[in-house]
Amino acid sequence: MKRVWAVLALVTILALVAACAAPTPQVIEKVVEKTVVVEKPVEKVVQATVVVEKPVEKVVQVTAAPANYGKVTILSTQANPVEEQEKMRGVVLKAFPGKPEFIGMEEPALIDRVLAEAKAGKGTADVLISLHGTYPTLLAANALLDLSDMVPNLKDRNIPEAFMKLGKLGTDKQYYIPVMQATYIMAANKKALQYLPAGANIDALTWEQLRDWGKNITEATKEKKLGFPASDRGLMHRFLQGYIYPSYTGGMVTGFKTKEAEAMWTFIKDLWQYVNPQATTYGFMQEQLLSEEVWVAFDHTARLVEAFKQKPNDFVAFPAPKGPKGLGFMPVIVGVAIPKTAPNPEGAKQMVRYLLQDEVQINILREIAFFPVTGVSYPGYVTVGIRMEGEAVSKQSASPDALPALLPVGLGAKGGEINKIYRDAFTRIVLKNEDIVKVLTEEGANLQKLLDETGAPCWPPDPASTAACQLK
């Protein structure tokens, strides 16, 4: 009997512990809250002593004394590699008057976290830094703060009107403010230059000339030295959506299964003979450029920059080639937004203004290779490597037949699925050698279904439409 009672007592204790298991996090949260409450008065005390001391010296300095905007938590899908995060913390955000906390995360994690915080009505994130494509999803869940009141004060920053308009996400309110930009360009090892086809100008290549260049290299070295980022981490779909499709069909979506598109895919298959067969493992082309596994590569400026930084004398940067319809290219806009649940919205707004200051914009370019959105002139402030990229970027956008292609707009939460359609078309046609017309018909049907479901009207460079975009 005694033993049974002892066991029962033990069980009750265990059951109590188990029952307590769920509320435990709340207890922890409370403790944290309490310490915060304790900390704050201390800060205030410190500030108060400063205020008391300063007037004794100079009255003017009191007003000039930097305000403290407190803790500002930044969630960012950009500058995500560890070394770039360190640069954000150590250099870019260093002069911010407050306590910035930079947290790099992948896009799905950021979306899930912000949506969860919106659902809970209570958040920890103050500032979001992400690509245009992230924000429609967040706006659909009503998770973003309206920043329209900040716009008049930002007039002197000279952010292009077209960029600001993108930040309205199709509404009449400003939901994000463009903070930096990037694009995709080409990079080549100087050893490859001797194989350029006769008469080709590297700053105004055609896609055919790129193929012939690759062919010349393969014939001379017996190696396939063109490179594209075709792994799961790579941005191959941007090459298809923003570069080769506009170059051959004039648009990204409407010409998906046209005769021009068929000719384009035939060309890509032709080109692929000279592309390194290990391309399906390539994520960041700077790695293969530096290891000389490839000599000529296409990628995002931030994914090429290490090559230019480490060996500026070995590489050249140049604009993407052009096709029959012009030079398709994709400008990438990174925006900064504030969640509705931000615990420190005032500090967050201050952070937005801070990021748009000239010195900070130049620091961003120097440290993580994203280009300014403000009118700041930078060449004197950056290293050779970045200047090389910058020149290629401006040559690309200033090209007379430039066809800027926006990242997909209006697909909301389905923004990821459109990438799959282009990637699948590539895998099936180029890697698996399936019939072009058959694949384009099937994947075209998927694309049309996606557009119809979301009702997304055509976006540039496709001609504008009022209803859901329709494939030709």
Place this chain on the structure above:
Amino acid sequence: MKPRRRANLEPYLLLLPSLAYLAVFFAWPMVQAFGLAFRADDGRWTAEFFQRMIGDAAFWPALRTTLILVVTIIPLQFILALIMALLATAGLRGAGALIYFYALPIAVSDLAAGIVWFSIFTERGYLNTILQGLGLLERPFIFLQYGATWSLIAVILAEVWRATSIVFVILVAGLQGIPKEYHEAAEVFGAGWFARLRRITLPLLRPSIQVALILRTILAFQVFAVVVALTGDGVKVLASEAYQWYSQWRNLNVAAAYAALILAISLLSTVIYLRALRTRTEALTV
């Protein structure tokens, strides 16, 4: 009568905490995942996501590759692990060190293992450098190209290297549980090494083999990090497709459908193993 009843409740009460833990952290999320796989956003039940998954261009290749990996990796691992376990328990000098040595890969995370093997097989990797250094190759051979058998072989090698040790550890534990008397008795009756292996060791090892098989098969259906680190987008398996649908294409429903499929296949294989390797007491008496 009363006290006895209470005594019967004991084990259940003792189980309660762990059951509650499993319910909250495993069962409930699993129910939610099934919900994602079978219910549309508007709450109606649908097979749409499964149709989408099966109709997807990457589905059949992913299923095929996963099955190929399961049927090649598991037998290889079993033969290797059994040999290693027999060696380690043979009472040789330094056998203790051998156990630690063989068990080492368990400590390596699968992603790290994938990256290590990538650095071996990539174009400018160790293998190519060595082969070129020996003059066997004129220029690097590209092992990890799309659709090549070599990239699959690389995955199999990496997986065998990484996960054989878990089978090994289970088998060693099983071997150490077999009483020496059986072997001694068999020796007295003149049984050779192979006869003892076949008649004593393997039958008595059956429960361990069952556990190891179930564990390994479930893990093999989930194989992911090694494949992705080694081949990028070159080899597709079920788990990598689930991950891509979740993280890149952002369709949680289809990702959940993949997860449900992996669960169903794992359950099915477990049931088959449990039935096929059912331990009969009479079989154990020598």
